[in-house]
Amino acid sequence: xxxxxxxxxxxxxxxxxxxxxxxxxxxxxxxxxxxxxxxxxxxxxxxxxxxxxxxxxxxxxxxxxxxxxxxxxxxxxxxxxxxxxxxxxxxxxxxxxxxxxxxxxxxxxxxxxxxxxxxxxxxxxxxxxxxxxxxxxxxxxxxxxxxxxxxxxxxxxxxxxxxxxxxxxxxxxxx
Ligand code: RP5
Numbered sequence: 687x688x689x690x691x692x693x694x695x696x697x698x699x700x701x702x703x704x705x706x707x708x709x710x711x712x713x714x715x716x717x718x719x720x721x722x723x724x725x726x727x728x729x730x731x732x733x734x735x736x737x738x739x740x741x742x743x744x745x746x747x748x749x750x751x752x753x754x755x756x757x758x759x760x761x762x763x764x765x766x767x768x769x770x771x772x773x774x775x776x777x778x779x780x781x782x783x784x785x786x787x788x789x790x791x792x793x794x795x796x797x798x799x800x801x802x803x804x805x806x807x808x809x810x811x812x813x814x815x816x817x818x819x820x821x822x823x824x825x826x827x828x829x830x831x832x833x834x835x836x837x838x839x840x841x842x843x844x845x846x847x848x849x850x851x852x853x854x855x856x857x858x859x860x861x
Contacts, residue, residue: 721819760784764786
């Protein structure tokens with residue numbers, strides 16, 4: 687069944703976040719900030735939440751269960767250490783979940799990476815690199831661009847800018 691909130695009038699729809707950036711602790715914010723900033727640069731409305739799979743499990747479940755009805759389209763979830771937050775959220779929704787392994791002091795984030803990337807078959811989490819907040823934001827934008835031509839154009843222009851920067855640097859080295 688299509689949730690009633692999907693039929694929002696367009697003014698309200700513009701105000702409704704379509705991507706959620708969730709982190710296990712506010713200490714994860716520096717890692718997730720590039721995702722938030724990239725999405726905002728593309729004028730994508732973002733909901734930012736601190737929700738812990740082990741410290742606030744009920745709130746996390748509530749968020750994941752309500753995500754689709756709230757018209758969210760993609761969830762980015764970052765956590766460190768025994769980083770079960772992205773997988774737990776993915777188990778409660780069929781929205782695409784992008785996992786961001788947060789770098790840790792003791793194991794440099796390899797623990798986070800393994801926790802997030804090694805999901806058993808059936809419940810996928812699209813995992814980016816350790817500390818890969820920027821790519822998580824860009825991947826979320828690319829998913830949204832599948833049904834948003836204006837966003838697709840912006841992404842092409844973002845890539846062109848990157849391309850031109852490399853060409854300029856290459857030319858300068860050979861001047
Ligand atoms: C995880 O534990 C969080 O995602 C964070 O990366 C890590 C440490 O949390 P704090 O002790 O900084 O709150 O749940």
